[in-house]
Amino acid sequence: MTVIPNLNIVPFVSVDHMMKLVLKVGIDTFLRELADVVEEDFRRWQSFDKTPRIASHSTEGVIELMPTSDGTLYGFKYVNGHPKNMKEGRQTVTAFGVLSDVGNGYPLLLTEMTILTALRTAATSAVAAKYLARQNARSMAIIGNGAQSEFQARAFKAILGIDTLRLFDIDRSASEKCARNLAGQGFAIKICDSAEEAVEGADIVTTVTADKQYATILTDNMVGPGIHINAVGGDCPGKTELHRDILLRSDIFVEYPPQTRIEGEIQQLPPDYPVTELWRVITGEQQGRANDRQITLFDSVGFATEDFSALRYVRSKLPSTGLYTELDLLADPDEPRDLFGMLLRCEAALV
Amino acid sequence: MTVIPNLNIVPFVSVDHMMKLVLKVGIDTFLRELADVVEEDFRRWQSFDKTPRIASHSTEGVIELMPTSDGTLYGFKYVNGHPKNMKEGRQTVTAFGVLSDVGNGYPLLLTEMTILTALRTAATSAVAAKYLARQNARSMAIIGNGAQSEFQARAFKAILGIDTLRLFDIDRSASEKCARNLAGQGFAIKICDSAEEAVEGADIVTTVTADKQYATILTDNMVGPGIHINAVGGDCPGKTELHRDILLRSDIFVEYPPQTRIEGEIQQLPPDYPVTELWRVITGEQQGRANDRQITLFDSVGFATEDFSALRYVRSKLPSTGLYTELDLLADPDEPRDLFGMLLRCEAALV
Ligand SMILES: NC(=O)c1ccc[n+]([C@@H]2O[C@H](COP(=O)([O-])OP(=O)(O)OC[C@H]3O[C@@H](n4cnc5c(N)ncnc54)[C@H](O)[C@@H]3O)[C@@H](O)[C@H]2O)c1
Ligand SMILES: NC(=O)c1ccc[n+]([C@@H]2O[C@H](COP(=O)([O-])OP(=O)(O)OC[C@H]3O[C@@H](n4cnc5c(N)ncnc54)[C@H](O)[C@@H]3O)[C@@H](O)[C@H]2O)c1
Numbered sequence: 001m002t003v004i005p006n007l008n009i010v011p012f013v014s015v016d017h018m019m020k021l022v023l024k025v026g027i028d029t030f031l032r033e034l035a036d037v038v039e040e041d042f043r044r045w046q047s048f049d050k051t052p053r054i055a056s057h058s059t060e061g062v063i064e065l066m067p068t069s070d071g072t073l074y075g076f077k078y079v080n081g082h083p084k085n086m087k088e089g090r091q092t093v094t095a096f097g098v099l100s101d102v103g104n105g106y107p108l109l110l111t112e113m114t115i116l117t118a119l120r121t122a123a124t125s126a127v128a129a130k131y132l133a134r135q136n137a138r139s140m141a142i143i144g145n146g147a148q149s150e151f152q153a154r155a156f157k158a159i160l161g162i163d164t165l166r167l168f169d170i171d172r173s174a175s176e177k178c179a180r181n182l183a184g185q186g187f188a189i190k191i192c193d194s195a196e197e198a199v200e201g202a203d204i205v206t207t208v209t210a211d212k213q214y215a216t217i218l219t220d221n222m223v224g225p226g227i228h229i230n231a232v233g234g235d236c237p238g239k240t241e242l243h244r245d246i247l248l249r250s251d252i253f254v255e256y257p258p259q260t261r262i263e264g265e266i267q268q269l270p271p272d273y274p275v276t277e278l279w280r281v282i283t284g285e286q287q288g289r290a291n292d293r294q295i296t297l298f299d300s301v302g303f304a305t306e307d308f309s310a311l312r313y314v315r316s317k318l319p320s321t322g323l324y325t326e327l328d329l330l331a332d333p334d335e336p337r338d339l340f341g342m343l344l345r346c347e348a349a350l351v
Numbered sequence: 352m353t354v355i356p357n358l359n360i361v362p363f364v365s366v367d368h369m370m371k372l373v374l375k376v377g378i379d380t381f382l383r384e385l386a387d388v389v390e391e392d393f394r395r396w397q398s399f400d401k402t403p404r405i406a407s408h409s410t411e412g413v414i415e416l417m418p419t420s421d422g423t424l425y426g427f428k429y430v431n432g433h434p435k436n437m438k439e440g441r442q443t444v445t446a447f448g449v450l451s452d453v454g455n456g457y458p459l460l461l462t463e464m465t466i467l468t469a470l471r472t473a474a475t476s477a478v479a480a481k482y483l484a485r486q487n488a489r490s491m492a493i494i495g496n497g498a499q500s501e502f503q504a505r506a507f508k509a510i511l512g513i514d515t516l517r518l519f520d521i522d523r524s525a526s527e528k529c530a531r532n533l534a535g536q537g538f539a540i541k542i543c544d545s546a547e548e549a550v551e552g553a554d555i556v557t558t559v560t561a562d563k564q565y566a567t568i569l570t571d572n573m574v575g576p577g578i579h580i581n582a583v584g585g586d587c588p589g590k591t592e593l594h595r596d597i598l599l600r601s602d603i604f605v606e607y608p609p610q611t612r613i614e615g616e617i618q619q620l621p622p623d624y625p626v627t628e629l630w631r632v633i634t635g636e637q638q639g640r641a642n643d644r645q646i647t648l649f650d651s652v653g654f655a656t657e658d659f660s661a662l663r664y665v666r667s668k669l670p671s672t673g674l675y676t677e678l679d680l681l682a683d684p685d686e687p688r689d690l691f692g693m694l695l696r697c698e699a700a701l702v
Contacts, residue, residue: 007441008366014679015359019697027694054405056420058453063425065416069407074414078427078449080456086687090358090455094681098429102409104441105431114682118690150691174688181691328365330445331465336437337525339469340501340532343378346370 007332013111013314017323021314022115024321028158031151035123035159037309042127045279047071048305052259055236060084061212062236068304074100075308077113081236083210091147092210093117099311109315110327113307118148120310121302122155124255125230128298129160129204131281131288132253133228137203139164143195143217144209144233145171145178152206152232153182165189168198169209196222207241208232214268220245225293234265235301242297244268250297253278253288255306264299275299358683364462364665368674372665373466375672379509382502386474386510388660393478396630398422399656403610406587411435412563413587419655425451426659428464432587434561442498443561444468450662460666461678464658469499471661472653473506475606476581480511480555482632482639483604483647484579488554490515494546494568495560495584496522496529503557503583504533516540519549520560547573558592559583565619571596576644585616586652593648595619601648604629604639606657615650626650 013021022030041048053066061082068075079095086092095113100106129137140162142149146169156162165187167175175191182189192198199205199222207217210233223229223246234240242265252275254260261271278298280286289296318324333342364372373381392399404417412433419426430446437443446464451457480488491513493500497520507513516538518526526542533540543549550556550573558568561584574580574597585591593616603626605611612622629649631637640647669675684693 012678015682016679016697019694020701022694023698023701049407051405054402054416054418056400056418056425056453058420058422060454061456063418063420063451063453063456065405065418065427067405067407067414067416069409069414071409074407076416076429078458080451082454082456085455088455089687090457091682091684091687091690094457096458096680100414100431102407102414103411103433104436104439105412105414105433106441106445107429107447112680112682115690115694146688147690154691177686177689177692181689181695327363328367329447329463331366331442331463333442335528336440336442337497338528338532339442339466339498340505341528343370343373343466344532346367347374350371350374 008328008330009326010107010110010329011318011324012327013324015112015115018112018115021317021321021323024323025317027154031119031123031155031158034119034310034313035127035155037313038120038124038306039127039282041305041309042279042282050256052262053304066304066307068308069102072102073312074102075311077304077307079117083212093147097307097311099315106330109311110329111311111314116310116314118151120306121148121232122151124306125152125206125232125298125300126155126159128253128278129156129228129230132296132298133160133204134226134289134292137228138162139166139202140204140206141166141168141198141202143168143198143205143207145169145174146210148208148232149178150181152208153187156204157186162204163187166192166198166202168192168195204228204230206230206232209241212239214238214240216243217241218246219243220249223249223295225295227295229297230300231265231297232300235263237262237267240265240268247297250295251276252297252299253281254299255301255303259303260299260301263301266299359679359681360677361458361461361680362669362675363678364675366463366466369463369466372668372672372674373470375674376668378505382470382474382506382509385470385661385664386478386506388664389471389475389657390478390633392656392660393630393633401607403613404655417655417658419659420453423453424663425453426662428655428658430468434563444498448658448662450666457681460662461680462662462665467661467665469502471657472499472583473502475657476503476557476583476649476651477506477510479604479629479649480507480579480581483649484511484555485577485640485643488579489513490517490553491555491557492517492519492549492553493557493559494519494549495558496520496525497561499559499583500529501532503559504538507555508537513555514538517543517549517553519543519546555579555581557581557583560592563590565589565591567594568592569597570594571600574600574646576646578646580648581651582616582648583651586614588613588618591616591619598648601646602627603648603650604632605650606652606654610654611650611652614652617650
């Protein structure tokens with residue numbers, strides 16, 4: 001048998017290990033710490049090499065690669081979005097990712113990111129809301145009660161103290177699942193019969209539905225003064241959730257404009273429509289919420305730096321938890337240039 | 352413990368399994384079959400969604416993502432190039448890749464691609480040479496005798512019948528390693544003291560050196576009529592191997608012009624300099640070699656479709672060989688939208 005020295009090995013976090021990691025750290029602590037890392041990376045926005053994600057669209061969905069680098073580490077996520085998957089017993093969104101050393105190009109971590117994406121999306125939404133929602137916000141409507149929804153609720157509770165939820169989904173069983181999963185975790189929860197009912201009196205409205213088309217989850221009349229909208233579900237060309245009129249009444253905050261203009265709610269607006277970059281609010285360079293009557297909109301599409309933050313956060317937890325396995329992913333002959341010789345020695349060992 | 356149903360699982364081919372797979376199929380058969388798949392995919396060039404690879408450059412090297420899709424399958428490769436790695440005991444080039452189902456976005460295969468890249472690069476070079484080298488070509492100079500070199504030699508023997516090798520490397524121990532590794536495999540091998548000496552009388556010249564700068568491995572006076580140049584090493588902006596004058600005397604064949612104009616030898620030429628796409632030669636739409644005095648140049652940089660071909664070829668071999676393991680890469684709750692519930696159930700099972 002061939003000996004497998006260390007350079008071969010890439011730590012791998014499976015779905016099972018990710019669940020155990022989240023539970024070991026604690027869901028709330030995990031979300032809070034992750035939000036801190038996400039915020040930290042937004043603060044040093046200019047140190048990242050940024051590019052809109054590379055999408056491969058098909059009739060049924062999209063597969064995307066989301067790379068970024070801070071000059072020391074390089075990360076990328078593979079993620080798909082297939083709204084019809086659900087009906088076939090599959091996830092709408094699955095993902096995995098890799099963190100690498102820029103200096104030598106070797107991967108340092110391979111991890112599942114389906115669960116991690118839900119956590120990082122929720123953490124990012126909560127970071128944005130910390131700067132954009134009213135200080136005294138306590139109640140949130142969640143429209144679309146699928147895979148992401150409970151994570152959003154937990155992040156908004158852990159980071160902003162949201163304790164009242166108003167749920168709506170066109171499929172009532174999704175709302176019931178969401179309410180059941182969040183029971184006993186300190187929320188007052190109401191399942192609503194319509195989006196209209198759900199947004200009534202809510203300080204924050206999270207839209208996180210999945211549909212491969214222009215949808216209108218919220219119409220203009222449903223949005224009152226002072227509300228913060230956390231629009232998560234519209235994240236592809238041709239896939240939006242908000243009526244255009246809402247956008248015109250809101251102050252719009254985005255992650256990375258070159259990507260959001262293609263994928264976000266603002267694809268409905270002219271390409272030069274003014275938006276504010278979230279990182280500038282976080283650094284204090286630009287204002288977030290100005291008053292209690294303003295409508296703020298976080299037009300989230302998910303950006304590569306957030307996954308980078310999640311990858312480096314997970315990596316930081318591995319030594320202390322040991323929740324990973326070692327993957328024989330990289331060829332490592334004794335002499336680097338002797339790749340073919342490694343094959344010959346494997347052959348000799350097999351005979 | 353959580354049950355792991357099938358949808359969780361992605362077949363994984365480790366380095367060890369890849370070596371065993373190549374040896375089980377046989378190196379020559381593997382190269383020939385892989386070349387057939389590469390050629391097949393060049394033939395249906397127009398069915399691929401193509402984009403230049405996405406490169407993240409640093410002072411030490413580059414990390415690249417190479418995605419493509421034929422509408423049914425989606426593949427991408429992660430690959431780095433760090434010429435200084437060798438001195439630290441690491442590979443210049445390491446890689447891994449994923450093949451997915453376009454219909455639902457789920458990965459179907461994760462595999463090491465360091466060895467596979469060497470095989471697919473060599474197979475592609477041989478396919479190109481089949482159309483571009485003189486029919487009676489029997490001898491090949493290989494300049495740069497690192498990790499890729501033996502694979503090139505074996506592919507050219509298996510596919511074109513090349514049986515005479517003239518090796519040169521600035522590091523003689525690399526040539527000695529190459530000659531040692533190829534001993535007893537039907538080659539007449541000569542280690543040369545200079546590139547000039549190596550190309551003397553060679554029908555084909557393969558350049559496959561690694562340097563992060565404009566290098567001049569071949570100068571104009573070294574290139575006689577009728578030669579085919581297989582230029583593999585120049586594959587990054589600012590990283591070339593051939594003197595510009597050689598390009599002006601050659602007929603140049605490339606993989607995907609938008610990528611090669613950035614990365615290939617032709618980055619030294621004006622952006623509208625005429626080149627021929629290899630796929631057009633393979634389909635018979637355009638001429639390859641026209642006569643025995645013509646100098647042909649395959650300005651190879653490596654394109655995503657070649658990795659796609661390699662991924663689908665490897666996948667086709669898994670059921671019969673069983674040379675893979677099962678990776679718990681994808682979250683698969685019993686109900687797709689119940690991702691959070693899966694976490695709760697994991698918690699309940701742990702207590
Ligand atoms: N912005 C980001 O960073 C980010 C990250 C992850 C996911 N997403 C997006 O979030 C969305 C939700 O993802 P998920 O994994 O929870 O999907 P999911 O399929 O698990 O759940 C979507 C839910 O939306 C419901 N729904 C569909 N149309 C609706 C409508 N008109 N009104 C109310 N409910 C409706 C469905 O019944 C379903 O329960 C997707 O569109 C996904 O692409 C965005
Ligand atoms: N075109 C493609 O599809 C493709 C695919 C894989 C690798 N590559 C490129 O091929 C090159 C070789 O890859 P590798 O894995 O064999 O690298 P390696 O580092 O293992 O070997 C490179 C060899 O080139 C030699 N060399 C450097 N400068 C030289 C010179 N001036 N003259 C003669 N020899 C010289 C080095 O001594 C070394 O032995 C790299 O530049 C890589 O990026 C291209």
